[in-house]
Amino acid sequence: MGCMSGTSLDGVDAALVETDGDVIAGFGPTVFHPYSDAQRQTLRGALGKWQDAPEVPAAAEIVEAVHLQAITSLLQNDPRPVLVGFHGQTFAHDPQGKGTHQAGDGQTLAQSLGLVVVWDFRSADVKLGGEGAPLAPFFHHACARFIEADAPMVFLNLGGVGNVTWVDPSRPTPEAPDACLAFDTGPANAPLDDLMQERLSRSRDEGGALALSGTPDEAVVDRFLSHRYFHRMPPKSLDRNDFPDLPAMVKDLSDADALRTLTACAAAAVARGMEHCPTPPTRVLVTGGGRHNAALMDEIQTRLSVPVEDIDSTGLNGDMLEAQAFAYLAVRVARGLTTSAPTTTGVAAAVGGGNIATPKKD
Structure with missing residues (x-):
């Protein structure tokens, strides 16, 4: 089972995947549990806080x-x-500075569930010089083969935040040369949701x-595209708050x-x-909540010259792909396989991340 709570803060996705960490044999039931x-x-x-901030403990308890x-x-x-x-x-x-902070304790969850829990997927990659994100590319490579x-x-x-994975499914493994390239593209739903919350007290458009x-x-x-991030070569990653000037750039516009x-x-x-x-690429398959935004999908198709499709058209579940990815990655961690590579996070060499928490007996 894989679980994901994204930066949109809408809730928790959980999904079952049958896999050996290489090939996807099938997908099982899913569930979404919203935050109040x-x-x-x-x-x-x-948001934007590190482990020692006073706001974090209460938030971490909610996550768990x-x-x-x-x-x-x-x-x-x-x-x-x-x-x-x-x-x-x-x-x-902040992979080039303080590191990365995902709240929630895997050992606490393992103890409550009585199941083995794989967690803290990003820290090892960051410690070895990687961006720690995105982490779904190896799963995307498996999905392309599926x-x-x-x-x-x-x-x-x-x-x-938006991110892309370019994959060549003819390559035998995701860490093989020229199999994957992945990076964060820029803000996606976060600034839209923030504006809706601030101006209209609604969670989204x-x-x-x-x-x-x-x-x-x-x-x-055009001013937005002059940001230094767009002049960096991938792999590269973003924090939700890396474009703080964006709201001010549209403050004089109508809603x-x-x-x-x-x-x-x-x-x-x-x-x-x-x-x-x-x-x-021959096609772009769109996953995540943003694919339900008709204006965003229209803008993307207008600016690209290849077909842009809702990933659901392939039989995959675009609402649950991130949760499914962490189910797949959990199996790779348990088997000692790699979870990121130089072309997906910029890490020096292919590395396996994640900690394994086992329930303790009384």
């Missing part, structure tokens, strides 16, 4: 409690899992409806125009990222 408004507010208060609820709910439907991949909640990410793709393609995840009625300010998009402009910024970041692909 009060819980989300506490989690927001911990809601994960426990989601996992328990899924176990009622299917009690077979022998291993749990627990990503935790990212509150801060759907029997026969040409290079891109997985585009639109969460709070449902379906992109308000953004669809707006007009993007391309001058703002609809501001949302459409932020949407255009996210799409333009994706288009800029595509320039780094080793060879042009």
Whole structure:
């Protein structure tokens, strides 16, 4: 079982995957457990905070409690899992500085569940000079083989932050030369959700409806693309708060125009990222909550020259792919296999991350 709580702070995804950490044999049931408004507010208060910040303990307790609820709910439907991949909640990410901070204790979860829990997936990569993100690329390579793709393609995840994985499914393993290239593209849902919360006290622009009625300010998009991040070569990664000036750039625009402009910024970041692909992809499969935003999908397709598809069209589950990825990675950790490589996180050599927590007997 894999669990994921993303930077959008909507809730916890949990999903079952049958795999040996190499080949995906099949997918099982999934569940989504939302955070309450009060819980989300506490989690927001911990964003950008490190382990010693006073806001973190209460937020970490929420992360553990809601994960426990989601996992328990899924176990009622299917009690077979022998291993749990627990990503935790990212509150801060500064791989070139303080490191990376995912709240939630795997040992606490293992003790409550009576199951082996693999957690803290990112720290080992960061300690060895990697970005610690994104970590789904090895799973994406397996997914490409699962759907029997026969040409290079891109997985585009639109969460709070956007990230891409270019994969060549003809390569035998994800760490093989020229098998994968992965990196964060730029902000995605996070600035849209933040603006909706700040201006309209709503958690998101449902379906992109308000953004669809707006007009993007391309001058703002051009200023956004001048950010130093877009001049860095991949692999590279972002924290949710790495573009703090973005809200001020749209403060004088109407709600609809501001949302459409932020949407255009996210799409333009994706288009800029595509320039780094080793060879042009034949298709772009979009996963994550952003694919439900019609304005964002429209902006991305407008700015790309290849087909942009909702990943659900392939039979994969775009809402659960991140959770499924950490189920897959948990098995790789348990088997001593690698979970990241120079072309996915910039780490010096292929490395296996993650800690294994085993329930302690009384």
